[in-house]
Structure formats: structure tokens, C-alpha cells
Amino acid sequence: MIESSAMxxxxxxxxxxxxxxxxxxxxxxxxxxxxxxxxxxxxVIHHMPGYxxxxxxxxxxxxxxxxxxxxxxxxxxxAPGAAPDDAAATARAKGGVPDERLVGDxxxxxxxxxxxxxxNGKIGVIGYCSGGRQSVLAACNLDLDxxxxxxxxxVVGTPPxxxxxxxxxxxxxxxxxxxxxxxxxxxxxxxxxPEQVDELDQILDDExxxxxxHRYDGAGHAFxxxxxxxxxxxxxxxxxxxxxxxxxxxxxx
Amino acid sequence: MCTYATVKVAIEGSxxxxxxGWFHVTDGTVYFDHPVHAMAEHTLNIDFTDPSKGPSARxxxxxxxxxxxxxxxxxxxxxxxxxxxxxTPAATGSRERx
Numbered sequence: 001m002i003e004s005s006a007m008x009x010x011x012x013x014x015x016x017x018x019x020x021x022x023x024x025x026x027x028x029x030x031x032x033x034x035x036x037x038x039x040x041x042x043x044v045i046h047h048m049p050g051y052x053x054x055x056x057x058x059x060x061x062x063x064x065x066x067x068x069x070x071x072x073x074x075x076x077x078x079a080p081g082a083a084p085d086d087a088a089a090t091a092r093a094k095g096g097v098p099d100e101r102l103v104g105d106x107x108x109x110x111x112x113x114x115x116x117x118x119x120n121g122k123i124g125v126i127g128y129c130s131g132g133r134q135s136v137l138a139a140c141n142l143d144l145d146x147x148x149x150x151x152x153x154x155v156v157g158t159p160p161x162x163x164x165x166x167x168x169x170x171x172x173x174x175x176x177x178x179x180x181x182x183x184x185x186x187x188x189x190x191x192x193x194p195e196q197v198d199e200l201d202q203i204l205d206d207e208x209x210x211x212x213x214h215r216y217d218g219a220g221h222a223f224x225x226x227x228x229x230x231x232x233x234x235x236x237x238x239x240x241x242x243x244x245x246x247x248x249x250x251x252x253x
Numbered sequence: 254m255c256t257y258a259t260v261k262v263a264i265e266g267s268x269x270x271x272x273x274g275w276f277h278v279t280d281g282t283v284y285f286d287h288p289v290h291a292m293a294e295h296t297l298n299i300d301f302t303d304p305s306k307g308p309s310a311r312x313x314x315x316x317x318x319x320x321x322x323x324x325x326x327x328x329x330x331x332x333x334x335x336x337x338x339x340x341t342p343a344a345t346g347s348r349e350r351x
Contacts, residue, residue, distance in 0.1 A: 047287075079308035082307070083309065085289045088289075089311055089313065092259055093259070093300065093302070096257075130257075159257060167257050220294065221294070228287070229292055230294045
């Protein structure tokens with residue numbers, strides 16, 4: 001890991017409430033470094049298995065890297081106060097998180113970060129798994145300064161039909177992408193497949209959208225997930241360095 | 254991968270847990286995706302739930318694909334041994350894919 005002068009070993013992490021889509025009050029996990037700033041902010045979008053311990057660890061890592069970080073609980077409406085796995089199961093059974101709601105919740109999280117006295121006004125977004133797609137979705141619909149897609153499926157490609165979890169690809173929205181995009185992918189992943197990553201790369205080239213993709217051999221889906229068999233230490237370590245450099249470039253100052 | 258693929262079925266029965274208590278289950282959700290606990294990258298997951306009792310009224314299982322297929326075969330075998338009069342749709346509960 002490349003250490004930056006902003007790294008902080010003293011931080012505060014807590015559960016808070018923020019205003020999300022439709023002016024709804026939702027739960028969020030906030031992790032902030034000590035000190036006055038100014039500094040950038042990072043919205044962490046949790047993976048489909050939910051607002052869990054591993055995702056909160058990621059939020060704390062961004063605080064340690066020197067950012068105000070916040071992870072909205074995307075399943076709060078369906079399952080307030082429930083265990084993360086029960087909440088994820090409930091949300092899945094009810095059809096998942098609608099795109100419009102996701103954009104509103106991430107927008108609310110970004111607004112919260114910008115309102116902090118420590119904010120320098122710059123906000124990045126990062127998501128894993130389904131959150132990778134949602135990170136791109138947010139960056140196509142909100143004013144953000146940087147976006148990171150960690151192996152999000154169905155940014156391109158054809159989602160399955162006939163299931164309660166309705167999801168569409170984002171090809172039609174990519175011309176509206178308004179933040180530089182860092183993409184991190186495993187070459188052994190099938191969702192997204194290497195061919196789909198190629199397709200996304202080409203679309204962004206054609207649209208003139210700044211982006212930086214890194215792909216890892218020997219890694220499949222969820223290689224950042226330290227508590228799962230999919231964890232790949234080399235890919236994850238390099239990925240964290242890429243994220244650190246990317247956010248330092250676009251959220252610093 | 255995130256498959257997003259989810260199959261729901263209305264069920265009629267009971268399940269045990271959490272907390273060791275039995276409860277009525279009305280819904281089954283079946284999907285092949287990341288497990289929470291099983292040591293496999295993907296598993297066949299089944300949630301037996303009663304949504305009217307909240308998110309925690311759930312019995313969850315995560316099975317490897319091979320063991321899920323074996324379970325399906327075992328269920329079919331057990332049902333095949335049941336008396337003929339129990340094999341009508343009305344006796345097995347309503348099913349739907351939503």
C-alpha cells in the first residue's frame with residue numbers, strides 16, 4: 001500500500017441516519033478520520049449480501065486512508081434493524097433495490113458527506129458485486145468526482161429475465177457517465193465476463209469517458225472479500241493500491 | 254458472480270428456528286448465489302420464511318450445487334414413497350414462480 005500523508009490511525013465509526021431517496025430517513029454507517037480536514041468523501045455501496053461486517057470494515061479502511069466514508073444501508077426500508085443476512089434475504093425476496101432508489105440513497109449519502117465541516121467538496125463512490133454496477137449507475141446520475149466498479153455484473157450484458165430481481169444493463173446510461181471510472185475485475189469471473197469487460201472498455205473509449213481498468217489472472221468474482229473463499233490476496237492488495245491512488249488523484253486537495 | 258436469479262414459491266408448512274422455536278412458513282426463496290456462511294464461492298440457497306413475522310422469521314440453508322441436486326433427488330424419492338392419495342396438487346400446496 002502506498003501511504004499518503006492523509007492516512008489516519010485515529011478514527012470514529014458510528015451508525016447514523018441520513019436522508020435518502022424520497023426524503024426517507026435510512027440507516028448508514030459512517031467512518032471518519034480524526035482531524036479537521038479538508039478531505040474528500042467516499043460512499044461505499046455494499047454488495048448484495050448486505051450491509052455486513054466486512055463492508056463496514058471497508059468503510060473504516062477508507063477512513064484510515066484519510067477520507068470521510070459512509071455506507072448507506074440499502075435494505076433499511078425492507079428490514080430495519082434486522083441482521084444483515086436476514087435483511088439481504090428479505091430484500092431479495094421483495095425484488096431488490098430499484099435503481100431510482102439507489103441513486104437517491106447514494107445522492108443522500110454524498111450530500112451528507114459534503115455537509116461535513118471537514119469536506120473538501122469532492123465525493124467518490126465505490127461498490128462491490130451488485131454494488132459495482134450501482135456505483136456506475138450512481139456516477140451516471142449524480143455529480144460525483146470519482147467512481148470505482150469492483151466486478152459489477154450487468155453494466156453491460158443481458159440480465160436474466162422472469163425473476164423477481166429486476167435489473168437492467170447500463171449501456172443506455174453510459175453516455176451520461178460524469179466521473180472518471182476505475183474498474184477492477186477478475187479474469188476468471190463470468191459475471192462480468194472478460195468479454196463484457198472488453199465491451200465496457202470499448203464503449204467508454206468510444207464515448208471519450210476517462211476510465212482505468214485492471215484485470216487479475218487467478219481471480220474471479222469477489223476477490224476483495226476477505227471472509228469468503230473467493231478472496232485473492234494478490235489481486236486484492238493490488239486493487240487496494242489502485243483505489244488508493246485513484247481516490248488520491250480525484251478526491252484530494 | 255451475482256446471478257440475480259431468484260425463484261420464489263408459496264409453501265405451506267413449518268420450520269424450526271431461530272431460537273429453537275417452530276414457526277409457520279409461507280414462502281420459499283431459492284437462488285444460486287454467494288453464501289453467507291458456507292465455504293464455497295456459490296451455493297444453492299433456500300430461505301424458508303414467514304414475511305408477516307419480519308425478516309428474522311427465516312430458516313436458511315446454503316448447499317453446494319452437488320448436494321442440492323442430491324437433496325432434490327432425495328426429496329423426490331421420499332415423495333415417491335408417499336401414498337398415492339397424497340400426491341395431488343392440492344395436497345402438496347400451491348406453487349408459483351414470481
